[in-house]
Amino acid sequence: GGRTLQSDRSSIKYWVEDNITITETASGRHILNMAGYFYYRKNYGKNFTTWECEHRRYRQCLAIVIRSSDPNVKNNFRIYSIQGEHTHEPTPDNIDVRKFKQRVRERCKTEVANPRTIYEDELKKGKYSREMLAVIPTFYNMRE
Known part of the structure; x- marks a missing residue:
């Protein structure tokens, strides 16, 4: 059995399944793009990947954390949970x-x-x- 991941009620507004893309940086790192916000992959395990808002690195937007499936598995990407709220506007x-x-x-x-x-x-x-x-x-x- 695995852990059940639950989203915060206030975070659901960022969950836009039909507008999710994953791009790569020049160094080959993945970036999750959803609803005009960007998330860097923080860590990953066998069954999940954890993403953080791109502004978290600069001590801004400290709350957003997303858990998802492995981005390398094509046609099977899923968001499991979103927690926190952005403290900045999206940049679509x-x-x-x-x-x-x-x-x-x-x-x-x-x-x-x-x-x-x-x-x-x-x-x-x-x-x-x-x-x-x-x-x-x-x-x-x-x-x-």
């Missing part, structure tokens, strides 16, 4: 920025084209709004 544009960066990184790994050419090609393909272009990193700031 950041998911598009992270997806853009991940696409550029993936293409750089698999294609022989110049990385700058890949970056510029992805910018053209995206048809991004003016607001989005303002937050997409420049080619030289693509490290993270």
